[in-house]
Amino acid sequence: MILVIAEHLAGTLNRASWEAIAAAQQAGAGPVKAAVLGADVAAPAAELAAAALDEVLAVSGPAIERYTLDGYVTAIAALVKAEAPDHVFLAHTYQARDFAPALAARLGATLVTDCVGTTLADGALQFVRPVFQGRLYADVATDGLTLATFQIGAVRADGLARGESPAPIRAIDAGVEAAAIREQPEAPFREAKQAVDLTQAERIVAVGRGIKEQEKIDLARRLADALGAEIGASRPICDAGWLPMDRQIGSSGQTVAPKLYLALGVSGAIQHLVGMKGARTIVAINKDPEAPIFEVADFGIVADLFEVVPELIKELQG
Amino acid sequence: MKIAVCIKQVPTRDWQPRVAEGKTWVRDQDASFEVNEPDAYALEEGLRLKEKHGGEVVVCSAGPARVTQALREALARGADRALHVQGDELVTADPHAVAEALAAAMKDERFDLILTGLQSDDQGFAQTGPILAELLGMPSATIIMEVDVQPNGGLRVKRELEGGWFQWMTLPLPALLTIQSGINQLRYATLKGIMAAKKKEIKAIPGAAGLVSRQRIVSLYVPGKQKITQMISGSPAEAARELVRKLRDEARVLS
Ligand SMILES: Cc1cc2nc3c(=O)[nH]c(=O)nc-3n(C[C@H](O)[C@H](O)[C@H](O)COP(=O)(O)OP(=O)(O)OC[C@H]3O[C@@H](n4cnc5c(N)ncnc54)[C@H](O)[C@@H]3O)c2cc1C
Ligand SMILES: Nc1ncnc2c1ncn2[C@@H]1O[C@H](COP(=O)(O)O)[C@@H](O)[C@H]1O
Numbered sequence: 111m112i113l114v115i116a117e118h119l120a121g122t123l124n125r126a127s128w129e130a131i132a133a134a135q136q137a138g139a140g141p142v143k144a145a146v147l148g149a150d151v152a153a154p155a156a157e158l159a160a161a162a163l164d165e166v167l168a169v170s171g172p173a174i175e176r177y178t179l180d181g182y183v184t185a186i187a188a189l190v191k192a193e194a195p196d197h198v199f200l201a202h203t204y205q206a207r208d209f210a211p212a213l214a215a216r217l218g219a220t221l222v223t224d225c226v227g228t229t230l231a232d233g234a235l236q237f238v239r240p241v242f243q244g245r246l247y248a249d250v251a252t253d254g255l256t257l258a259t260f261q262i263g264a265v266r267a268d269g270l271a272r273g274e275s276p277a278p279i280r281a282i283d284a285g286v287e288a289a290a291i292r293e294q295p296e297a298p299f300r301e302a303k304q305a306v307d308l309t310q311a312e313r314i315v316a317v318g319r320g321i322k323e324q325e326k327i328d329l330a331r332r333l334a335d336a337l338g339a340e341i342g343a344s345r346p347i348c349d350a351g352w353l354p355m356d357r358q359i360g361s362s363g364q365t366v367a368p369k370l371y372l373a374l375g376v377s378g379a380i381q382h383l384v385g386m387k388g389a390r391t392i393v394a395i396n397k398d399p400e401a402p403i404f405e406v407a408d409f410g411i412v413a414d415l416f417e418v419v420p421e422l423i424k425e426l427q428g
Numbered sequence: 429m430k431i432a433v434c435i436k437q438v439p440t441r442d443w444q445p446r447v448a449e450g451k452t453w454v455r456d457q458d459a460s461f462e463v464n465e466p467d468a469y470a471l472e473e474g475l476r477l478k479e480k481h482g483g484e485v486v487v488c489s490a491g492p493a494r495v496t497q498a499l500r501e502a503l504a505r506g507a508d509r510a511l512h513v514q515g516d517e518l519v520t521a522d523p524h525a526v527a528e529a530l531a532a533a534m535k536d537e538r539f540d541l542i543l544t545g546l547q548s549d550d551q552g553f554a555q556t557g558p559i560l561a562e563l564l565g566m567p568s569a570t571i572i573m574e575v576d577v578q579p580n581g582g583l584r585v586k587r588e589l590e591g592g593w594f595q596w597m598t599l600p601l602p603a604l605l606t607i608q609s610g611i612n613q614l615r616y617a618t619l620k621g622i623m624a625a626k627k628k629e630i631k632a633i634p635g636a637a638g639l640v641s642r643q644r645i646v647s648l649y650v651p652g653k654q655k656i657t658q659m660i661s662g663s664p665a666e667a668a669r670e671l672v673r674k675l676r677d678e679a680r681v682l683s
Contacts, residue, residue, distance in 0.1 A: 179558075179568065204590050207546075208570045211523070211558035220524065220642035223554055236646065242445040242454070242550055249647040256643075292567040296596040298589055313681065338683055346465075349610030362588055362608075370681040377441075391679040393671065394657075400444065400650075409674060410657045411667050421668035426682075 111164070112137060113195035114144040115186060117205055118154045126201030126260075128267035131161050133260050134199045135271050137228045139235045143167060143193070147185055147284065149175035155279050162271035167193070171284030173291060180291040182209045185284040187216045190255075192282075197235060202259035210257055219255035224380075226264035243379055244402040262361075263384060304356040304364075306340065313339035313370040316359055316386070317347055320375015320396065320415055324352040330374055333419050336426040342366065344376050360385035374415045378403025395419070429483035429577070429601075432534060433474045433507065434544040434557065436464040437491060437498040441549065452645045453520055463498045466545030470607035472614050473575060474543050475506045481577055484508040486537065490529050492516045496630055503625035504617035510628070511537075515635030522641035523551075527559035533633045535564060541583075542604040546571050554606075561604035568604040569597060573611050 112134040116127035123146075134142040145167035146154045155168035169189060174181040186209075190198060200206040202224050214221035222237040229236045229249065237250045237258050308314060315334040317327055327341075334341045341357060348358040359366055361381040371389035376382060378394070378401055386392070387406050394407035395415050404410045411418055439445070439459040448455040463471075474485045487502040489495040490513035499510040513533045518526055534542070542564075544557035561568035573594065574586035584598045588608055617625075658674070660667045676682045 183562075204571060204588070207554050208558070208587075211555035212562040212568065214555075215524065215527075215559045215562040220522065221555060222643055224552060231646075239552075240651070241552060241645075241648070242439075243441075243552070244651070245445055246447065246454070246648055247651045248645040250643050251646045253642045293569065293597050293599045298593045298595045300593055304592075345610065351613070361590060363592060365591065370675065370679070391675070391681045393675070398442075398444075404657050404659075405651070405653060406655060407657045408655070408679065409671060410659045411671060412659065412661075413664060413667060417664040418668055421664045422672065424665075425668045425672045 111140050111193070111195045112142045112197045112199055113190065113193055114142065114199045116144050116146045116154065116158055117201060117203055118146060118148065118151070121148075121151075121153045123154050123157055124201060124203060125267060126203055126262045128161070128270055129262065129265045130199045130201045130260050131163070132267055132270040133225075133228065133265040135162065136265070136269065137197075137235055138230055139197060143195070145169055145186075145189060147174050147182065156276075159276040159279055160272055161277065162273040163277040166277050166279045167282055168279055169282045169284050171286050173286040173288040174284050176295055177205055178291050178293045178295060179209045179212060180293060181286050183213045183216055184286045184290060186213055188285055189282065190217055196255070198255075198257040200257070200259045202261050206259050210259055214257050217255060219257055220252050221257040221259070222250050222252060223259045224261045225258050226261050228258075240380065243377065245400060261380060301355070305354070306356050308340055308342055308357070308359065308364045308366050311340040311366065311368050313337050314342045314359075314366060314368045314372070314389075315339045316342040316344065316371065316373045316376055317353070318344040318374065318376030319346050321347070324350070326416070327352060329416070329419055333372070333423050336423050337370070337372070339370070339372070344382050373403055373407075374419065376403055377401050378405065429477060429481045429540045430538070431474045431477060431483060431485045432537065432539040432542045433467070433471045433485060433487050433502070434530060434542065434560070435467045435471065435487050435489045435498055435502055436545070436548050437461045437489060437495045438464045438548055438550045447648050447650070451648050453648065461494060461497070463501060464545050464548050466547065466607055466609045468614055469609050469611050470543040470545050471502050471505060471507065472612045473607055475615070476612060477541070477575065477577065483540070486511060486539070488513065488530060488534060490515065490518045490526055490635065492519060499630050500625055501617065503628045503630075504621040505615060506621060508628065510630040512630050512632050513635050514632055515639070517639055518635060520645070521639050522643045523553040523555035524559055525639040525641045527556050527563055529635045529639065530556070530560055531563040532636060538602075540601050542566070542602075544604065544606050546606040546608050557604055557606040564604070566602050566604050567599045568606070569599060570606040571608045572605045573608055575605065
């Protein structure tokens with residue numbers, strides 16, 4: 111049996127949890143159950159019951175009203191011991207990144223992170239995950255109880271099997287003592303309002319670390335002007351303070367879907383791709399023909415950006 | 429405050445990984461190596477906390493002999509001493525095995541605070557830190573963008589969440605934090621630091637024999653392409669002209 115731990119925020123299920131359920135259904139490794147945790151999980155449990163599942167486990171208790179690592183590890187470890195699944199699937203969200211490694215260690219289990227799919231080899235489930243920044247994929251075999259997190263967007267939720275009738279829901283007491291929780295979380299917040307809203311931009315020129323120096327960003331800016339585009343960036347550019355944080359595109363920045371996305375010296379790490387792969391036309395200029403950005407590009411130029419961009423500006427202005 | 433910073437040495441970013449014979453790892457004999465990016469930020473954070481609150485910063489790395497180079501660099505940037513957990517097989521071991529090797533070497537030091545990077549650039553497990561915390565019985569928090577030591581001796585830390593959201597949380601010491609790139613601005617080693625590092629101790633700790641990895645790579649390969657990319661070749665001027673034509677006439681995305 112595969113047990114999927116679904117994630118929700120104040121009762122609204124995370125879309126990536128449907129992808130984890132779809133991954134479990136498609137794994138071909140036995141029946142699938144889903145669990146959801148919180149103080150009151152009646153609503154998300156009822157929503158989950160629409161999927162073709164053997165059972166939905168509604169795990170509740172006052173101590174797990176808000177997410178904490180200790181609360182979730184204690185509750186899920188007890189759940190896994192009681193239900194005895196062969197595999198536990200989760201979405202590779204920030205929350206799962208936080209608690210799943212400790213959960214695996216507590217259970218004496220192994221955790222395979224950031225999976226993009228599974229395969230069956232002689233009846234045993236194997237996991238496909240990127241290594242070396244997505245430039246290679248690895249098939250991973252495991253021993254014993256295995257937890258796996260699935261990269262967001264890698265398994266399509268529209269492949270989800272729905273049930274003919276709602277799956278049965280079983281209520282379970284989380285059995286977590288508030289005193290056992292060492293972390294005290296405060297309410298999530300956003301930093302001061304963003305000065306630019308890249309989500310509305312029709313065209314974006316994005317600079318990555320291939321730009322090399324802060325002074326060279328001016329070249330990208332001139333190209334952006336010639337295209338009528340906004341300037342965006344990968345995370346390291348903003349980390350270095352070369353462009354303000356509100357120019358950052360990706361999982362920890364903005365998610366954009368412009369008509370044109372032109373990436374200059376961006377390698378195409380998954381955390382960047384999730385923020386821009388919805389763009390209608392993607393152009394990548396990168397000197398590395400194997401850069402993962404070419405995986406999502408419609409048009410690609412393998413070249414030194416410092417040679418091509420001045421020509422592009424000339425061409426656009428000519 | 430006694431602070432440990434875990435540092436992994438990884439191939440440089442511009443190195444092209446090539447699958448080795450046997451297809452379970454890469455041919456890294458020709459690679460050059462550097463400190464995993466978020467680990468450099470973790471070290472910087474450790475040094476800043478020491479400057480503010482006193483104590484010592486100990487850098488720890490598990491791996492083959494080459495990782496002493498990364499430790500030496502960390503000492504040059506200001507760390508006080510280093511632990512090298514030795515073992516060639518640690519390069520391909522699973523994160524639990526690496527965390528166990530680190531835990532065995534670090535446990536008797538009784539660190540108040542352990543900092544790791546949030547993820548390694550090569551294996552990308554994003555696990556070693558939180559597993560180490562669990563093995564040492566410490567609370568942990570991940571993807572940290574700010575660290576404040578509270579007057580009562582606990583920590584208040586800022587966790588990054590998805591899509592530009594953040595969250596503060598408090599936790600007691602001893603604790604482990606995984607540090608996100610960009611938490612601070614890095615300092616570089618000075619000549620004085622490099623000279624001073626020569627006298628600092630790198631303690632070698634033989635890794636226990638018989639590491640058990642419960643996950644292993646059985647096949648390594650270049651991922652298949654999902655999208656058809658039109659590659660545009662020619663001189664820079666020719667490629668630029670062709671790209672502009674395609675964007676104007678085929679994709680119709682220019683105004
Ligand atoms: C939890 C988490 C959240 C993250 N969130 C984000 C996020 O929101 N956004 C984000 O972008 N990243 C994010 N990252 C970081 C991400 O993993 C990558 O490290 C980052 O996107 C890499 O940025 P880059 O492509 O600019 O740099 P690199 O990966 O260093 O790539 C630079 C590229 O430039 C090319 N290049 C170099 N010189 C030239 C030249 N002269 N001409 C042409 N090309 C050249 C190189 O071939 C290379 O492909 C996150 C990581 C984590 C773990
Ligand atoms: N061999 C190692 N030696 C020291 N620290 C490590 C090692 N492997 C991983 N780490 C630490 O754990 C973090 C996460 O690595 P990983 O779990 O491989 O993604 C890294 O950023 C390092 O701080």
